Amino acid sequence: MEYSDQLQRTGTTALQANGQAWRGRFPYNEIISLLDVNRPFNLAESTSQDLTVGELLDLAGLDGIRDLKLGYGTSAGSVALREAIAEACNVPAGHVITTQGTALGLFLLAFEVCRPGDEAVLVTPCFPPSRDCLLGAGVSVREVRLSFEHRYRLDLEQIDASLSPKTRLVSLASPQNPSGVQTSRADIEKLLALMEQRSPQALLFIDETYREAAYGENVVAESFAGLDPRIVTGASVSKALGAPGLRTGWLTVADADLRSRLLVAKMNTVISGSVLDETLATALLRNRGSVLASRRRLLTRALDELALWCENERDRVEWVRPDAGALCCIRLRADGFDDAAVARFWDLLASHDLQLASGTWFGESERVFRLGFGYLPPERLGPALAALSSTLDRTEHCTVLKL
Known part of the structure; x- marks a missing residue:
């Protein structure tokens, strides 16, 4: 089954x-x-x-929050928030689009990039919305299932066999949910090479939600956001920073045309993010260290x-x-x-x-x-x-x- x-x-x-x-x-x-x-x-x-809200309000940069006007935000997200995200991901702020969590970002990406008859290759096991938002968007999903026995390491041979000219999106998480296993830069580069050969029109989506939740003196893995223009990354303040209630996530998108299409898609679904959530998320990211x-x-x-x-x-x-x-x-x-x-x-x-x-x-x-x-x-x-x-x-x- x-x-x-x-x-x-x-x-x-x-x-x-x-x-x-x-x-x-x-x-x-x-x-x-x-x-x-x-x-x-x-x-x-x-x-x-x-x-807690109290812990957030104690962070630097929120002294003037009482004067915040609760009007509409912009579809791209506030400039200050996108700048804070850009700094964390080492990309230009213009490449960032805020979303209501990473899952919405992937849904909008799949809905915009894929058309009837197109396929997505999904690495599993995965966070259920990472699959179900693809299905909800009407995309045909080809699953690459990683195994417990192989410690959930990326299986490039399986991915290669699943790629086709119909592939428009390849989706994985690093670190993975549910395993916490990271994918190496070398494997991502090999995957991009396979996509170039087998699915030249495909984008690679990498969910980096847990990237900064490191241990001890371990060095935090660099974001894949600036590695290749075919890569779209997604993340949020939910997991590593402990603020899922802010519902603030983002995509990094190098392609200007795709960014424009995603902004229109966001405008037609949620219009914009909450200006209050984005203000709090900005302070959280600026104090993330x-x-x-x-x-x-x-x-x-x-x-x-x-x-x-x-x-x-x-x-x-x-x-x-x-x-x-x-x-x-x-x-x-x-x-x-x-x-x-x-x-x-x-x-x-x-x-x-x-x-x-x-x-x-x-x-x-x-x-x-x-x-x-x-x-x-x-x-x-x-x-x-x-x-x-x-x-x-x-x-x-x-x-x-x-x-």
Whole structure:
């Protein structure tokens, strides 16, 4: 079964249980539950800890916010915000278009670049809207599925086999969601060479939302924004900076004609961004050095704690250590959990106040889950991991009783 079929069937089944068949243009995905459910041990979220309005207002550059006029902004985004983004991505400010989150940027890009009969190549597993916005835009999607066994490293041979003259867009994330694995500059250059040969009209979209969520003394990877004019990057203040509620993201677009078309597309969908959100996001980006520094320390400690837990639980789980981000993929070992045990594991989570993100949401198996280690306060991560161990204990106990 194709991934899109699986998601739509899962969603339809869920909604039919409530007497309603799913008829949406966008596939239904259970990740929407994260907006409605927040259990005490929430290991499902992929953000770092949420900033408060008070913390934002304490940042430099917001002294005059009381005088901000709440009129329309521009479709491109405020000049100050685009300048701050340009500095972070090392591109001219004129190449930046602000969007309401990265997902909207990808939707507008796909809607404008692709026409009926065109194709997009999508690297999965991925954040569900990264796929579903393509489907909602009417694009035919060819999936390149990366594997847990190969540590979710980019498979250029698979991508090569999926490219065609019909390809107009290739989409991937670095670092990836759900794994936190980064793609190297060398692999991006090889991918661009393949696209030149096989799909000369295609653009490469790179979601860089987690790029600045690094650990310890690790050097933050440079943005791919200025590497090649065929590259469009997207990112936001949601993940590394902890401000998803601002709904402020962006695209970097080198091609002037495409930028003009995207501005018209944005004008006809959301008109402009919120001037208040953009003002706050500008201050956040201008102070991102200090904001990121404290978050990197928290992420480093949390990753160390998680690594120790994974080592202690190595007989029951295996993981792919992330390169960046507040997230990673963990898999229940096949030699310890059969399919029935995996189903019981998911059924038991709520009774332990636990929340995890199922691998099926992203195009992986139910045996895999995304674990977010940056969202909970430091004093709650240990108890949450202990609750996860208890869930594994009960799952095994159920298996023994059944035998």
